[in-house]
Amino acid sequence: MKLSKWIGMSAFLTFCAVSVIFLTLLGQDLFKIESASDKTESTYQYHFVLIPEELDNEYWQLVQKGAADAADVHHVYLEYLGPKQADVDDHLKTIDMAIAGHVDGIMTQGLDAKKYKPLFQKAREKGIDVVTVDTDAEGSKRQVYVGTDNYYSGFIAGQALIADTKGEQYVGIVTGRLDAIHQKLRVKGFRDAVSAEKRIHIAGIEESAITKSGASGAAYKLLNDHAKLTAFYGTSALDGAGIIQAIAQYRSTTDFYVLAFDTLPDTIQALDDGTIDAVVVQHPYEMGYQAVASLVRLQKGEKEEPLQYTGTSVIRRGDLPLQQTDRKQGVQP
Structure with missing residues (x-):
C-alpha cells in the first residue's frame, strides 16, 4: 500500500x-x-x-x-x-x-x-x-x-522550361510542402504552362520540407525512381541547392536542366557556375x-x-550579376 x-x-x-x-x-x-x-x-x-x-x-x-x-x-x-x-x-x-x-x-x-x-x-x-x-x-x-502571385510564378517557370529546352523532357518536381497553398499554386501554374507541350512530361513530385537536405533527398528519390529524368523544377528557396547536391552525388551522365526558386546566395552561385539553368526571382x-x-x-x-x-521574373546566367538597388532609408520600394 x-x-x-x-x-x-x-x-x-x-x-x-x-x-x-x-x-x-x-x-x-x-x-x-x-x-x-x-x-x-x-x-x-x-x-x-x-x-x-x-x-x-x-x-x-x-x-x-x-x-x-x-x-x-x-x-x-x-x-x-x-x-x-x-x-x-x-x-x-x-x-x-x-x-x-x-x-x-x-x-x-x-x-x-x-x-x-x-x-x-x-x-x-x-x-x-x-x-x-x-x-x-x-x-x-x-x-x-x-x-x-504564386500561380503566375509557376506559369512563367513552365514557360522558361519550354523556351530553354528541346526534345522530350521528363521533369521531376521538388516542392517545399505538398499541403501548402503557395507551393500548390506554383506547381499548378507550372503544370498548366507545359500541359500543351506534348514533349514535356511530369515524371513525379516529392516534398523537401523546405530544407536543403530534404530537397536533396527528394531529388535523389526522383532520380532513382525515374530513369528517363532530364529536368528538375524546385518550388521553394532551398530546393535548387538540394537538387544540384543530389545530382552531384548521383553521378549521372545526363546534363539535367534545373529550374530553381529565389535568389539566395548558393542559388545565384550555382546559376553563375552553370549547375542551375534558370531561377524564378521573388522580392x-x-x-x-x-x-x-x-x-x-x-x-x-x-x-x-x-x-x-x-514582382516576379525568371533570370538566367546572362542576367548576372544582379543589380542591387541602393534604397535610402525611409523610401518605400
Missing part, C-alpha cells in the same frame, strides 16, 4: 514539475509580447509581429530585413517570432500567442486557409490588423496580401517592407488594396 502511494506521489510530483516548466517557457514568450506592448506605449507608435513558417530560413530573414527597415521608418516595435523549424501547429500557436499579447498588427503566412481562418477572425475581432505575406489565405478575414525584402507599410496605413484607418503583388 505504501509503495503504491509512493508511486502515485512521484507521478504527481513529476506532472507538477513538467507543468511548471511548460508554463514557465510559455510565460517567457507571453511576457516578451506583453512587455513589448508596454514598450510601444512610450517609445513606439505601433507593435507588429512578423511570424514566418521557419525563423532560420534565409528567405524569411530577407523578409524580416525589409520589415525591420520599414519599422524603423514608421516607429514600429517589430518582433520576429515563429518555429525554429517548419511546423504548422507551432506556427498557429505563435499566431495565437501574438493575439493574446494584444499586438497592433500581425504579418504571417496563410499556409492552410482552413486552419488559419479561425485565428485571423479571432485577431480581427480583437481589433488586430492582419496582413498575409508570401502565402495568402483566401476567404479569410485578413485585410491585405503582400507577396508573389522578399519588398514583401516585408510593404507589409509593414500596409499595416501602418490600416492602423491609420486608410483603405488598402487587398491584393498587393510584388
Whole structure:
C-alpha cells in the first residue's frame, strides 16, 4: 500500500514539475509580447509581429530585413517570432500567442486557409490588423496580401522550361510542402504552362520540407525512381541547392536542366557556375517592407488594396550579376 502511494506521489510530483516548466517557457514568450506592448506605449507608435513558417530560413530573414527597415521608418516595435523549424501547429500557436499579447498588427503566412481562418477572425475581432505575406489565405478575414502571385510564378517557370529546352523532357518536381497553398499554386501554374507541350512530361513530385537536405533527398528519390529524368523544377528557396547536391552525388551522365526558386546566395552561385539553368526571382525584402507599410496605413484607418503583388521574373546566367538597388532609408520600394 505504501509503495503504491509512493508511486502515485512521484507521478504527481513529476506532472507538477513538467507543468511548471511548460508554463514557465510559455510565460517567457507571453511576457516578451506583453512587455513589448508596454514598450510601444512610450517609445513606439505601433507593435507588429512578423511570424514566418521557419525563423532560420534565409528567405524569411530577407523578409524580416525589409520589415525591420520599414519599422524603423514608421516607429514600429517589430518582433520576429515563429518555429525554429517548419511546423504548422507551432506556427498557429505563435499566431495565437501574438493575439493574446494584444499586438497592433500581425504579418504571417496563410499556409492552410482552413486552419488559419479561425485565428485571423479571432485577431480581427480583437481589433488586430492582419496582413498575409508570401502565402495568402483566401476567404479569410485578413485585410491585405503582400507577396508573389504564386500561380503566375509557376506559369512563367513552365514557360522558361519550354523556351530553354528541346526534345522530350521528363521533369521531376521538388516542392517545399505538398499541403501548402503557395507551393500548390506554383506547381499548378507550372503544370498548366507545359500541359500543351506534348514533349514535356511530369515524371513525379516529392516534398523537401523546405530544407536543403530534404530537397536533396527528394531529388535523389526522383532520380532513382525515374530513369528517363532530364529536368528538375524546385518550388521553394532551398530546393535548387538540394537538387544540384543530389545530382552531384548521383553521378549521372545526363546534363539535367534545373529550374530553381529565389535568389539566395548558393542559388545565384550555382546559376553563375552553370549547375542551375534558370531561377524564378521573388522580392522578399519588398514583401516585408510593404507589409509593414500596409499595416501602418490600416492602423491609420486608410483603405488598402487587398491584393498587393510584388514582382516576379525568371533570370538566367546572362542576367548576372544582379543589380542591387541602393534604397535610402525611409523610401518605400
